[in-house]
Amino acid sequence: MKIGELGRVTGTPVETIRYYEREGLLAAQARTEGNFRIYDASHVERLSFIRHCRSLDMALDEVRILLRFKDAPGENCGDVNTLLDAHIGHVAARIRELRALERQLRSLRERCHDARDAAHCGILNELSQPPRQGASNEGGHVHGVHGGARARNAGK
Structure with missing residues (x-):
């Protein structure tokens, strides 16, 4: 199957598939004489695995580690347990x-x-105040919440 069909079968945009290939999560495919990449059921399975990991908000490095274990089925999975425990802690x-x-x-x-009127809006007035130094998260600002998952998962 061509990349578009792989995308349809797995619900993955073509650009994301190419990104995973550039990142080494999916092996770059040999091309046909017409310069098309050809994929098979093993690619569907691997891409589905990657997508499932990503749906659990795993970072690409975590997925990479899990794929190494998946590619070496005789290895002890203790490190997989450790990785998942750490991910649970992050969540x-x-x-x-x-x-x-x-x-x-x-x-x-x-x-x-x-x-x-906006000049007397308590929300706008509060947001105009400088952050309080030493304030707890209750009254201060929570940093990293928006950047946490997005930064860890940049690039799909």
Whole structure:
């Protein structure tokens, strides 16, 4: 099958497939005389595995490690367990950060109950204040929440 069909079968955009090839997650395919890459069921399986890992918010480096174990089925999977435990820890930390962010946003929302002119909007006025030094996440700013998953998973 050609790359477009591989994309349709796995629900993966063609550009993402090419990206995974550039990153070494999928082997670059030999080309036909017509310069088309040809893929088979093993590529569907590997790409599906990658997509499943990515749907669990695993970083490309984590996927790379898991693929190494998948490619060496006789290896002990203790490091796979360790990797997953670490990933669970990252997810739990992000959940805590997101809950703190939610509390902060709810607190900010409480600053303006009624629609009024923007000059007297409690939300806009609070956002205009410099961040409080030494404030907890409750009243301060939560850094890294938006950048956490996106930075770890840049590039699809």
